[in-house]
Amino acid sequence: xxxxxxxxxxxxxxxxxxxxxxxxxxxxxxxxxxxxxxxxxxxxxxxxxxxxxxxxxxxxxxxxxxxxxxxxxxxxxxxxxxxxxxxxxxxxxxxxxxxxxxxxxxxxxxxxxxxxxxxxxxxxxxxxxxxxxxxxxxxxxxxxxxxxxxxxxxxxxxxxxxxxxxxxxxxxxxxxxxxxxxxxxxxxxxxxxxxxxxxxxxxxxxxxxxxxxxxxxxxxxxxxxxxxxxxxxxxxxxxxxxxxxxxxxxxxxxxxxxxxxxxxxxxxxxxxxxxxxxxxxxxxxxxxxxxxxxxxxxxxxxxxxxxxxxxxxxxxxxxx
Ligand code: ADP
Numbered sequence: 404x405x406x407x408x409x410x411x412x413x414x415x416x417x418x419x420x421x422x423x424x425x426x427x428x429x430x431x432x433x434x435x436x437x438x439x440x441x442x443x444x445x446x447x448x449x450x451x452x453x454x455x456x457x458x459x460x461x462x463x464x465x466x467x468x469x470x471x472x473x474x475x476x477x478x479x480x481x482x483x484x485x486x487x488x489x490x491x492x493x494x495x496x497x498x499x500x501x502x503x504x505x506x507x508x509x510x511x512x513x514x515x516x517x518x519x520x521x522x523x524x525x526x527x528x529x530x531x532x533x534x535x536x537x538x539x540x541x542x543x544x545x546x547x548x549x550x551x552x553x554x555x556x557x558x559x560x561x562x563x564x565x566x567x568x569x570x571x572x573x574x575x576x577x578x579x580x581x582x583x584x585x586x587x588x589x590x591x592x593x594x595x596x597x598x599x600x601x602x603x604x605x606x607x608x609x610x611x612x613x614x615x616x617x618x619x620x621x622x623x624x625x626x627x628x629x630x631x632x633x634x635x636x637x638x639x640x641x642x643x644x645x646x647x648x649x650x651x652x653x654x655x656x657x658x659x660x661x662x663x664x665x666x667x668x669x670x671x672x673x674x675x676x677x678x679x680x681x682x683x684x685x686x687x688x689x690x691x692x693x694x695x696x697x698x699x700x701x702x703x704x705x706x707x708x709x710x711x712x713x714x715x716x717x718x719x720x721x722x723x
Contacts, residue, residue: 405672416443418568418599419455421482424463426456431584435622437473441601446594448464448601448613450713455619457603458498461570464601465493468502478567493571494561500553504546508537508556512563519564527563535559535589552584558589562598569593571602575609587612607708620718630707639666639713641678641705642689647697649673655692664688667712678709 409636419441426434434456441447449457462468464477466486480488495613502511514533516524532541535555545556556576560573561569575583587609594600602613609632610616617627621694626633628649646652650677661678662683667677679685693700 405695417441417476418443418445419447419464419475419601421464421477422473424460424470424473425703426459426463426468426470426476430461433622434463434470437619437624439464439617439624439627441599443599444594444597446590446600446602447614448610448616449601449619450605450610450616450711451619452621452718454621456622457619460619461495461572461601461603465489465495465570467495491564492565492566493567493568493570493640496557496561496572497575498523498572498576500545500557502545502553502556502560505544507542507544508532508548508552508559509541511556512559513558515563518637521564522681526695530637531559531563534562549582550578551585554582554586555589557644558586562593567597567634568597569598569600571600573603573605575604575606583609607706607711610707610711616707619712620714623718625718626710634705634707634710637713638680638712639678639705639709640680640682641676641703642685642687642708643674643676643701643703644689645674645699651697655698659688659692662688665717667709669709669712671706671708676706676709678705678713681714 409489417440418440424434424437437460451457452674459468462695463470464482466482466489474483477489478480478492482489506514509528509532512528513524516527521527532538532687534556537555537559542554548556575586590600604610614631615627618625618632626636630634644655652673656670656675661666664679664681665677665688666679677689687699692698
């Protein structure tokens with residue numbers, strides 16, 4: 404495994420260390436030769452289009468699925484032979500709310516505490532309610548909670564047994580921005596306490612809050628590292644252009660998309676990001692427009708979103 408080249412100290416700090424993970428369904432490879440290393444206390448973001456194999460990878464890591472090929476460890480346990488141990492020390496929050504809607508927050512947590520056979524069940528439930536600020540609605544039926552509260556309850560149910568690794572599968576899908584932000588504050592607090600978090604998301608602001616990210620496209624891992632490293636590895640260069648007239652900006656987007664050297668044109672509000680991997684060709688493509696009155700051009704650093712749009716564009720969707 405790749406960690407064999409690391410020092411013993413580094414290796415012991417790896418909570419996830421897998422190599423060559425591969426999984427097919429019905430003859431279709433949905434996870435293809437994926438390597439992943441996640442260090443203790445890290446918040447590791449998992450990005451990529453729908454159907455790219457993120458959920459499948461998460462399930463391979465925690466022993467819910469067996470890979471067709473590949474090997475490695477999760478929490479120091481072999482993913483092939485020690486999956487029962489892994490399951491006990493992992494908290495897995497699935498995409499779908501899977502708690503009882505006709506039980507209250509407290510009753511749901513008590514139920515989970517029974518499943519894990521926790522000592523001092525009542526104390527564990529109270530402490531979790533306190534920790535995730537669920538007290539105000541502790542006796543409310545889960546089915547009547549808003550999306551943000553449901554998701555906090557789901558998180559509470561995953562951490563009550565004090566896992567060492569949290570696997571969160573699109574935990575904030577459909578949750579309002581304030582609740583999303585609070586959820587991420589909570590994730591950071593948990594990571595500060597030593598918990599390792601692997602979280603899949605489609606939101607760029609969330610990707611930027613991860614210590615490291617990786618991008619999976621149709622089973623293939625295309626990039627990984629810190630946000631800055633992923634941006635640098637892309638080799639993308641970007642010009643931004645702002646204009647007085649919205650209509651002109653819309654037309655400009657259409658014109659630039661057709662020019663050689665321009666790989667992507669992405670609107671961000673009233674500003675266009677015009678990017679390409681060949682800096683000279685890109686400069687030639689935008690040059691005729693730079694003297695146009697009413698347009699303000701600036702050479703800028705690409706954002707993570709620019710980079711992901713490029714990756715998505717370059718990856719053939721082999722499942723359609
Ligand atoms: P993501 O989480 O990135 O959206 P998934 O891992 O859920 O991707 O799915 C990857 C691909 O594998 C999809 O095409 C999906 O339909 C397929 N898939 C996932 N689970 C199964 C399964 N149990 N049986 C058959 N196909 C599956």
